[in-house]
Amino acid sequence: MSDIAFLSELSTASSSKMVLLVLDGLGGLPHPDSGLTELETANTPNLDRLARESACGLVHAIGPGITPGSGPAHMALFGYDPVRFEVGRGVLSALGVGLELGPEDLAARVNFCSVEGGVITDRRAGRISTETNARLCEKLADITVEGVEAVIRPEKEHRAALVFRGAGLSELITDTDPQRTGVAPLRCQALPEGGEAAERAAAMVNAYLDRVAEVLADEHPANMIVTRGFAKLPHIPRITDLYGIRAADVATYPMYRAVGKLVGMEPVETGPSFSDQLDALGGAWEDYDYFFVHYKYTDSRGEDGDFDAKVACIEEVDGLVPRLSALGPDVLVVTGDHSTPALLAGHSWHPSPLLLRSRWERGDGVEAFGETACASGCLGIFPAVDLLPLMLANAQRLNKFGA
């Protein structure tokens, strides 16, 4: 049941508190030597105790076999069908660096790159420093094409976000990033279904990129940019309006602050460590009903293919779980947005282990927090979009349907 209007109709007030702790890319695959996943390998006495006190299960972001990006995976955990509410990469980038987006703005993801003799020699310009990136964005700040303002803002290393502030631009245009070296950056083209608005947008993008090439001509190694994921802000109803809950976003990475913002969460100031995030959580405890706490490094170490480092990240979180429990949330969920097995060194389709602790849940005999243990949990294997109804129900924030 993923219909947010239906769910919104049923929602009612309560003073209960809900916490969703997402360990990014938590799920894994068994190590060939031990047959145990990263989570099953980690020494996690606190998460295991929680699992024993919880209803457990496995959750997939989109569906069996489908590997999600972080954007759609989080949209699903927040209760939004991620295919219906698809958020473009450009939008996530722009919101992630703190750019405000209006409904007519067109956003894209940018890479600084190296071009020699007309062809791309490095799609990441040698991973230039974030400082260099900021200086280059400064140089590009004055470019205006055909009356349209172009805002470019640095992300980490070679990545940046680009927004065109203009009315009537279509997002139905192609990437200029060829996704490989040895060829020229592509020209932006209108997709046939985009009509005249796409033709204008593509022409404007190309004019902008020509200006960028002139301004960066003397730079080295970052003398050009490539763009991808052109997108406009989709219409997404706010979680507060839907369910009457004040939602706080305790994430450190821009991307996860961006997704939270998109659904109407308020960002809470926090330092970079998980301990800092728990401080921030405690500080905001009285002001919100729902808290999204995001831990990034399980995913990062999985992407690195570093099994042991991912294990260590999980153990770091486990050590601090008692501070989270001590706040006394009425509903506490610990899960991942998707799996990032070290063996695959990337996102995967495997469902994420999940525990939900509340005084109103059944137990299920799950003795430890792990993929295999959660497979026999009483929540079964379910789509992530069903998590929010489960949390709201346990928070006693949903009325009965029908008489």
Add this chain to the structure above:
Amino acid sequence: MSDIAFLSELSTASSSKMVLLVLDGLGGLPHPDSGLTELETANTPNLDRLARESACGLVHAIGPGITPGSGPAHMALFGYDPVRFEVGRGVLSALGVGLELGPEDLAARVNFCSVEGGVITDRRAGRISTETNARLCEKLADITVEGVEAVIRPEKEHRAALVFRGAGLSELITDTDPQRTGVAPLRCQALPEGGEAAERAAAMVNAYLDRVAEVLADEHPANMIVTRGFAKLPHIPRITDLYGIRAADVATYPMYRAVGKLVGMEPVETGPSFSDQLDALGGAWEDYDYFFVHYKYTDSRGEDGDFDAKVACIEEVDGLVPRLSALGPDVLVVTGDHSTPALLAGHSWHPSPLLLRSRWERGDGVEAFGETACASGCLGIFPAVDLLPLMLANAQRLNKFGA
């Protein structure tokens, strides 16, 4: 997530090989004496070993409680929503005997029957031999009504396929098989929603059946036919076009070669035994990415209500499983299309046990291949239409959705 357009968008190339082995009607019900199903009774050391190395689960073709025919059950296993892509019985019959169907052709399933004093005395004409059937079809070959060519082709025993080659005929007409004896064959009638095209089709069918009665008047016991399942070819996108995979159909029965053909699989020549099929599989190994291997007799013996004979069929397959494994498929699935419990002597709604072996799947502690064991597998209980995404994911043939 059963949307083939969504899945098609995500698909990408790989050199991996996938095998889907369907033991028709595999699932069963416990024998009252032992409490074990046919599969659990059978001695299956090879399938059990596979199960230990696999992710296991239970799969239902359409939904809990719904007993599928073989057509929709296979459509689901091939990744097509069997309700949306409903294939009429007439179409399956016609394709099954090797008749080509154009978009305007109207196909039906035929039974030869016995009529005395105007009423049906045997709906199967004493199960006449296939040879007699062929001779009768030959006699009927010359009938043409109202300028429409009628092609009739024998299946096994009393069954045949009938195709009207004509433009503008509607399939919205009724069966003439009353499904019981002691009454006259029904007249074909237009369904109200079929309009004028259905009126014309019904009139043509009735004119054809009048001619059949004349031609067969002196025959005994098969002196008439009844028709059912009028249908036209539905539009079904080919599996090759959707996912860029070359798919081979290693089935022996016409019906299963027909369903494969319908979704764009190429039939592979094979002898009648399971050993022959494995020879054919090995011979075609280099030429395809996806192989559908179909074993019929588990279903046949289940339909007979013969528990022990079904057990023996399962053991026959088990003995040859090592030859299948030796080919080294990247993804190997063994399952049924539906259950055919000997105790019910017919198809049933119970989900089918399933194992999926790939280097990228989690284990789940399932120690044997059986209905009860698979119920605790890490794939859970899932709709068959989700199998193809799981197979494609494990074959690393699906890109990530979103950023």
